[in-house]
Amino acid sequence: MQETTTTWSLFGRISFRFAFIYYLIYFNPLGLISGIPGMYYLTEAINYPFDIFIHWFNDNFLHIRKELVPMGGSGDTSYGWAQLYSFLFIACIGALIWSILDSKKTAYPKLHYWLCILLRYSLAGIAFTYGILKVFAMQMYFPNMSQLATPLGDYLPMRFSWMFIGYSTPYQMFSGFAEVMVALLLVWRRTALLGALLAIGVFANVAMLNLAYDIPVKIYTLNLLVASMFLAWQERSRLFAFFIQNQTVQPSELYEKYFSKKWQRIGRIVLKVVLIVMSFGFGTYNYYQYYLEFHSNNSKILEPIQPGMYHVELFVKNSDTIPESLADSLRWRDVIFDYNGSGSLSAQDSSLRMRYGRAYFSYLPDSLGTQLEWRLSSWDSLPVATFKMQMPEKDQIILTGKKEEDSLYVVLKKLKRHFPLTERQFHWISEANR
Incomplete structure (x- = not known):
């Protein structure tokens, strides 16, 4: 042709x-x-x-x-x-x-x-x-x-x-x-x-x-x-x-x-x-x-929250303290606050965006650092949850508020969790497989 x-x-x-x-x-x-x-x-x-x-x-x-x-x-x-x-x-x-x-x-x-x-x-x-x-x-x-x-x-x-x-x-x-x-x-x-x-x-x-x-x-x-x-x-x-x-x-x-x-x-x-x-x-x-x-620095907007992985030390729902258990898929086990204003928690929560076993949300603290809002996405106008936020000591966050019909009291403790994958290691000489 x-x-x-x-x-x-x-x-x-x-x-x-x-x-x-x-x-x-x-x-x-x-x-x-x-x-x-x-x-x-x-x-x-x-x-x-x-x-x-x-x-x-x-x-x-x-x-x-x-x-x-x-x-x-x-x-x-x-x-x-x-x-x-x-x-x-x-x-x-x-x-x-x-x-x-x-x-x-x-x-x-x-x-x-x-x-x-x-x-x-x-x-x-x-x-x-x-x-x-x-x-x-x-x-x-x-x-x-x-x-x-x-x-x-x-x-x-x-x-x-x-x-x-x-x-x-x-x-x-x-x-x-x-x-x-x-x-x-x-x-x-x-x-x-x-x-x-x-x-x-x-x-x-x-x-x-x-x-x-x-x-x-x-x-x-x-x-x-x-x-x-x-x-x-x-x-x-x-x-x-x-x-x-x-x-x-x-x-x-x-x-x-x-x-x-x-x-x-x-x-x-x-x-x-x-x-x-x-x-x-x-x-x-x-x-x-x-x-x-995309690469603009949003760290000032997210203060005073320090991005990282937080362990849920205490989880009180409607005045009932729920103990930590791997068999309980509804109880929060950990919460992650990421650098770009997105976050997730390890639990089954249909009110948030569920992906690969985690519930995702976008977070934004107020200018005084005393209130924290969660939204399904950053562009949503209405929050799915609003918490009063306290930081009694370093690396600890206490959230008090309502999410849907549930009253929550949650104590978070930041973990020193390190992911080796973030190091982006590169070696010209490799004596063994890693």
């Missing part, structure tokens, strides 16, 4: 029609300019008919779930699978109709050129978005104290993999630089093939992580991998001649398109600059601002 080929094979024509329809739907071209004011709503308006079809197709044929769960934190929801099957079905039917109505056409060099352009810039924008996040080490975070205090066996594979990558900032930045390089190489015509080959390596690694650790972005990353392979496949003759036959190859003509009119040549440059500035320039600036905000 190369542009220089005057007559394509029957399989080449049919497969191109399928790929053109599928990728035109999956990588909506308006997504490249959705950041322009007003364009986002146009993109959503175009997606609306597809949304109606996806629900109809599922209700009448797929029956994946009676009620499709929309994509959000997970891309592999029932809606995500219904969308994938719907797009494949539309592409198949569209390719069949196209083949019947346009059976005499022997090649599609112009459409082929624009399809490759769409895939190049779509993959470049996606790779840069994920890459720049990793360059600033903000996609995966270093495990916080609550996570460090959670038994390893309580974690699900995805969270385990997230902490594995977040633990090492250099490794995360390295993988981010690889994704940014994919974006930069794909943007320029002369390095587009190298970018496609690097994209195969990068997205194959990401897809394997998603499959091996049950990370719910499998559909998306596999699509990115296949699209990268599609771009590299368009240069298969040159790749085979160079790497297998050890022959000299001519420069690629895949992305060489001559525009006869001056306004077309100027428009091409202007559009490319706009896309680069919007995707790369604004993206880098926004993530850098987020990076500065």
Whole structure:
């Protein structure tokens, strides 16, 4: 399906029609300019008919779930699978109709050129978005104290993999630089093939992580991998001649398109600059601002609480003293106040955010240090619990107040708990396994 080929094979024509329809739907071209004011709503308006079809197709044929769960934190929801099957079905039917109505056409060099352009810039924008996040080490975070205090066996594979990558900032930045390089190489015509080959390596690694650790972005990353392979496949003759036959190859003509009119040549440059500035320039600036905000020092706001792990020495609930017991899942055993205003406690508490056996909350003391509020999240306006706070001695906190319908009196004692993982040890010489 190369542009220089005057007559394509029957399989080449049919497969191109399928790929053109599928990728035109999956990588909506308006997504490249959705950041322009007003364009986002146009993109959503175009997606609306597809949304109606996806629900109809599922209700009448797929029956994946009676009620499709929309994509959000997970891309592999029932809606995500219904969308994938719907797009494949539309592409198949569209390719069949196209083949019947346009059976005499022997090649599609112009459409082929624009399809490759769409895939190049779509993959470049996606790779840069994920890459720049990793360059600033903000996609995966270093495990916080609550996570460090959670038994390893309580974690699900995805969270385990997230902490594995977040633990090492250099490794995360390295993988981010690889994704940014994919974006930069794909943007320029002369390095587009190298970018496609690097994209195969990068997205194959990401897809394997998603499959091996049950990370719910499998559909998306596999699509990115296949699209990268599609771009590299368009240069298969040159790749085979160079790497297998050890022959000299001519420069690629895949992305060489001559525009006869001056306004077309100027428009091409202007559009490319706009896309680069919007995707790369604004993206880098926004993530850098987020990076500065995330790493801002909030220690003054959280005073007088000293972050750390606190043992619950005394737990009185509705005037009843509840003794410490490993068999009691409702009694607090320890409370962690982390550095960023988040906290957790070791107990089963459905009024808080339960994750991996711990109940999570956000905390904020008042300016006098005599009252402490717990919220489900830092952006919530109303607290789930409000305590009077006393600190009779160093490393001791006494909380008195109500949580839901329960009156609580809790005495906390800070532990000198050290997690060796936080040392981020590195040794050039290792005499034995650690």
